[in-house]
Amino acid sequence: MNQITPGSASRADEPQPDLAAAVRRLAHTSVLVIGDVMLDRYTYGEVSRISQEAPVPILAIDREVALPGGAGNVVRNLTAFGCATAFISVVGDDQAGSDLTGLIGGQPNVEPWLLVQGSRTTTLKTRLIASGQQLLRADREQTDPIHPKLADRMLRIALDAMAATSVTVLSDYGKGVLSADVPVRLVEAARKAGRKLIVDPRGSDFARYAGADVVMPNRLELAAAAHMPVDTEAAIIAAAQHLRVEHGFGAVVVTRGNDGMTLVDATRVLHFPAEAADVYDTSGAGDTALATLGAALAAKLDLAVAVRLANLAAGISVGKVGASVVREADLLSALTPQRSALRKIVTREEAVEQAERWRHRGWRVGFTNGFFDLLHQGHIHLLEQARARCDRLIVGVNSDTSVHRLKGAPHPVQPEAARAAVLASFACVDEVCLFEEDTPEALIEALRPDVLVKGGTQSIEDVEGADLMRNWGGRVLLIDLVQDHVTQPALTPLKG
Known part of the structure; x- marks a missing residue:
């Protein structure tokens, strides 16, 4: 010195x-x-x-x-x-x-x-x-x-x-x-x-x-x-x-x-x-x-x-x-400022802070969620369509214990770390956040996204978190799944 x-x-x-x-x-x-x-x-x-x-x-x-x-x-x-x-x-x-x-x-x-x-x-x-x-x-x-x-x-x-x-x-x-x-x-x-x-x-x-x-x-x-x-x-x-x-x-x-x-x-x-x-x-x-x-x-x-x-x-x-x-x-x-895929995997607190920063810039924050076990083309289509409807996309992923409670053995086939890492590798995904609850509602309430995107044919009223989105003027969008590739275990819109 x-x-x-x-x-x-x-x-x-x-x-x-x-x-x-x-x-x-x-x-x-x-x-x-x-x-x-x-x-x-x-x-x-x-x-x-x-x-x-x-x-x-x-x-x-x-x-x-x-x-x-x-x-x-x-x-x-x-x-x-x-x-x-x-x-x-x-x-x-x-x-x-x-x-x-x-x-x-x-x-x-x-x-x-x-x-x-x-x-x-x-x-x-x-x-x-x-x-x-x-x-x-x-x-x-x-x-x-x-x-x-x-x-x-x-x-x-x-x-x-x-x-x-x-x-x-x-x-x-x-x-x-x-x-x-x-x-x-x-x-x-x-x-x-x-x-x-x-x-x-x-x-x-x-x-x-x-x-x-x-x-x-x-x-x-x-x-x-x-x-x-x-x-x-x-x-x-x-x-x-x-x-x-x-x-x-x-x-x-x-x-x-x-x-x-x-x-x-x-x-x-x-x-x-x-x-x-x-x-x-x-x-x-x-x-x-x-x-x-x-x-x-x-x-x-x-x-x-x-x-x-x-x-x-x-x-x-x-x-x-x-x-x-x-x-x-x-x-x-x-x-180490280069943002590797694994750095997209964040805690709930980190996701909330990042969502606030994005909104501060005037960007629309989007959210979707699911099990994402054995990722297939239907999932990819959902993620790409979700990202096209917002400026930054946060993906919520059910933890292993949550999936096991909802689907029973032998699910999940892939552990949560592997499922999150695969999602984080996609350019259309900006952050990945695991959640322990059976539904994403607590995570949605914390993030307060501008857009909630789900796949499937259910009505908007049946989408978990839709009532919360109305509280702050957010939008709920439904994306048609690619039916030829929706195989077990597919994205389950109403359970995570």
Whole structure:
């Protein structure tokens, strides 16, 4: 790695270690997250008219989604990697706090410590969205410091949690959890416990985080804290180096949006260009980067490798719609961008995220489903006709257990992995998603396709999922099967 020289940073494009192996290590880590949690509520709908009461659009609400935000989104990203995560925060004695407690507790591999402060307002951010665009964001919050006795209790819990985890992450959104001397005491506790501590800072007083191993400000936060210009790369390096020396930071990682990230530590300056191919939504990208950096350092990866993975994860995040998480499979796919057939086989969560991205581009999402056991010309005809009626086609495939329940032994003849792989090899199929249920209705409801295509002679009313499609204005299309090739086991429209 290069020595720091005035006004320049080396590009981090030299030969890298086995990054795929590094990514696979993230799941075998443990991380403690402390910070401001909030409830992110997304209200989706369509706008087709303007109110007569005022010159504002009328949002016809279609659905609502609630997710943990702030430090809670850092936790979501860590659990998406498979990390064991301890989480300490404070909520109010209100409905939003209750909702957050349930959402956090429902995450896998999380030990939550959500302390309740009576009369405190839990931060709630409500976003109204139509056609992929935010119309309005309404915030309800209280930013006063948490009660001193609650801060003391939080610190006592943190001491025990640090002993059980490898890295501590402070996610400071300025909502009162990391107020007063709490960050200083946490840094000292981490040092005594022999644990690395990473900070996503807020405000201009970085002395509160003095001695942290890594601080991760954005460009504006860097300028405010250093009281220095950051309009050039040389200026960013100088400001980061100033903060590092002044406050005894091990390293400063500057997130620079479209310009990527810059790492400054005692011996090197490295710049990591932005990895994003398409930018749909920047919300949550900083949380994703912070979580990835924390997991990577918990895996004992070199800091430069950790920052590269964090930069890559941030690039993936902005390519998703909403505060979406980044998973191991996303990172591995980005490291080997050529899209092999097997990468078309995705989980339900991944399929839902991809469908949202396609719709954001204005593309029609199509769906069909079946057993697809011993694929024949009738199946191929259905798939080609389905793809011709949409811009992207997702195919749902009954799992082995589902087929066996519906058809009995000896079905399926081909196992689910083989059936999915064959379907993924067709150019007309964009994604393949297995489902365990006997019918595709739960998958259809999650995907919300624009077009549902089925083969056979049954009426549209008999198609499983047709009633759901009507809920969001989707279309159901019937395709005539190629009768000469419909042989056992043929596509069974009403059972998968």
